[in-house]
Amino acid sequence: MHNRAKMTVGLAAVASIAVAAPALATGPTGSGSPSGTTVSTTTAGPGTRQLRVLDMAGAPLSALSLRPSVPQGFHVAVTDASVGDFTNGFTVSAVMNNLYATNGGSYDTSHAAGTFVPSSAVTVNMPANGALSAFGVGLDAVPNVISTAGSIPSCANLSGVAGLTDILTTATALCGVGGPLLTSLSVPAVTAVSSITKTLSGLTDLTTLPFGLSDTVPVGGGAFTDADYTSGIGAADTTGASGAPAPTSYKLLKALPVTDLTSLLAALNLPSGLPLTSVDGTGAYTTVAAFESALQATGNATLQTLVTDLAPLTGAQQAQVLNNLTGTLSTTLANLSNELGTYNAFPTLTVSPPAGTPAATYSGTMTVTMIQP
Amino acid sequence: MRLLSRTGAATACAVAASVVLGFAPAAQASGTGGVDLRPLDTNASAFHLSLRAGHHQTERFELRNLTASPATVRVYAATAARTSDGSFTVGGAGSAPWAAVPDREVTLAPHAAQDISFDVNRDLAPAGEGLAYGAVVLEQAHGTVIARVATLIYLTRVGPSKVVAPPPTARPKPVEPARGTTPVLSLGHAVSRPLAVLVLAVALVTGLGALLPVAVRRRRRANAAT
Numbered sequence: 001m002h003n004r005a006k007m008t009v010g011l012a013a014v015a016s017i018a019v020a021a022p023a024l025a026t027g028p029t030g031s032g033s034p035s036g037t038t039v040s041t042t043t044a045g046p047g048t049r050q051l052r053v054l055d056m057a058g059a060p061l062s063a064l065s066l067r068p069s070v071p072q073g074f075h076v077a078v079t080d081a082s083v084g085d086f087t088n089g090f091t092v093s094a095v096m097n098n099l100y101a102t103n104g105g106s107y108d109t110s111h112a113a114g115t116f117v118p119s120s121a122v123t124v125n126m127p128a129n130g131a132l133s134a135f136g137v138g139l140d141a142v143p144n145v146i147s148t149a150g151s152i153p154s155c156a157n158l159s160g161v162a163g164l165t166d167i168l169t170t171a172t173a174l175c176g177v178g179g180p181l182l183t184s185l186s187v188p189a190v191t192a193v194s195s196i197t198k199t200l201s202g203l204t205d206l207t208t209l210p211f212g213l214s215d216t217v218p219v220g221g222g223a224f225t226d227a228d229y230t231s232g233i234g235a236a237d238t239t240g241a242s243g244a245p246a247p248t249s250y251k252l253l254k255a256l257p258v259t260d261l262t263s264l265l266a267a268l269n270l271p272s273g274l275p276l277t278s279v280d281g282t283g284a285y286t287t288v289a290a291f292e293s294a295l296q297a298t299g300n301a302t303l304q305t306l307v308t309d310l311a312p313l314t315g316a317q318q319a320q321v322l323n324n325l326t327g328t329l330s331t332t333l334a335n336l337s338n339e340l341g342t343y344n345a346f347p348t349l350t351v352s353p354p355a356g357t358p359a360a361t362y363s364g365t366m367t368v369t370m371i372q373p
Numbered sequence: 374m375r376l377l378s379r380t381g382a383a384t385a386c387a388v389a390a391s392v393v394l395g396f397a398p399a400a401q402a403s404g405t406g407g408v409d410l411r412p413l414d415t416n417a418s419a420f421h422l423s424l425r426a427g428h429h430q431t432e433r434f435e436l437r438n439l440t441a442s443p444a445t446v447r448v449y450a451a452t453a454a455r456t457s458d459g460s461f462t463v464g465g466a467g468s469a470p471w472a473a474v475p476d477r478e479v480t481l482a483p484h485a486a487q488d489i490s491f492d493v494n495r496d497l498a499p500a501g502e503g504l505a506y507g508a509v510v511l512e513q514a515h516g517t518v519i520a521r522v523a524t525l526i527y528l529t530r531v532g533p534s535k536v537v538a539p540p541p542t543a544r545p546k547p548v549e550p551a552r553g554t555t556p557v558l559s560l561g562h563a564v565s566r567p568l569a570v571l572v573l574a575v576a577l578v579t580g581l582g583a584l585l586p587v588a589v590r591r592r593r594r595a596n597a598a599t
Contacts, residue, residue, distance in 0.1 A: 050405060085418060369522070
């Protein structure tokens, strides 16, 4: 008898129907324009993140046929496209209804003894290997260049360098009395946008991802101790809902921005030992224009004057002057953009009906919620 | 000339800065079932607003069908709560009446978009100061599996909440007589005016009737004395 009951529990969810309907009471359905609504034809903005709950064949999951004590797997996928915000990750969590006796498409939500299998009999688990993964993650990186604090020689010294022999006559404001390079000029460290763009694609190594993946499912599985009465089939169980605690929730997939980019930087394989600037950025960390913009942005009057007074020189000459400084590349999450790819979790559900559960078909709703803080 | 050149450079820099600011990126969208929800009027991926007691604010978001097929989603507002580990949980439909997102299904044609506005009312939010959390939830059900995506609402409650007066329990205040009216008209509130006149007339007649025999006797005594 008990075994039979377990088997029917296992068949429960297959015949279940969509359960959101009872709560859809208020609004109009359709693509019209109700109050407070306008139809738009604008193009989509950048960045989108989509949650999908799938079966193991990749189709949208509508039911899991549970057999007692036999784990049934499913697939939670979060797919990013053109995401540029790495300051917030996301979480995907799951809650579970009780499983209610099903009869001809209706559910006994009276909460009477013997009419339901408590949610606490359902456990979620993560396989020991491969529970979390990433497919085809890619991103663009435009690192910052940080010029090392240093000094630019005086015009008198620079005029002895090939290519700058006319600096004294061409850049009179720069080299004249009161000019910034009348004597050697000390320049503090300045951060500029580099002209180096690196693109990564097809990342699957979890250590190189911009998000660290994890879950909160206990090793060995976690029971849905407290049922969800807010949605699905269980929303009709008003008796159970009365005074019920918040439902037990497990994070099936949690993606937090990584704090250590060491592996990602290694994958980026950023160059080193380059000159600070060149006219168009080729063979250097950044362009003359970008670095001069950074000097202007410092608010330092002497550096701003330097930029203005360099103007009579050619671009190549300006690069020569500025390249008396050196720089290094620096990459943070803020330098990453256009992230794409799919993050996956492959949890399993297992039901273990309590002893004495009557033979019947039982159904409940699992609600999977993605939150992007 | 040199000064002019520097001023010009500074101006160019300011213009460049304003242009950069003008092209702030749009908010990131999130969704399920091929439908995205994107907060509008912000470049954040959530709704952020601050309200004092007695104030409310309209927020907007866009729903967009990213697919080549019609798509239907349910949209509603719900409470959200921050857990001890800093993550969030999201409640069910109807749990956040202070965020007036009508609970409804929306069907979008392929690649169509729809803007929806909703009102956030401080006085309907949980009492207190500081942050209160809610969410606009986009939901799609497949059989016994519901997929939801919650876009958070961060409501900063500035200052104390409005003190809601208790409902009136005292008897209605009596109607005061209008200035310049007489107590008789005041009586008219309880007794109809013709009836009051009739009562006064009867009393007058009765009084006069009672006095008439006395007056007749006095007249007779006087006549007899003379």
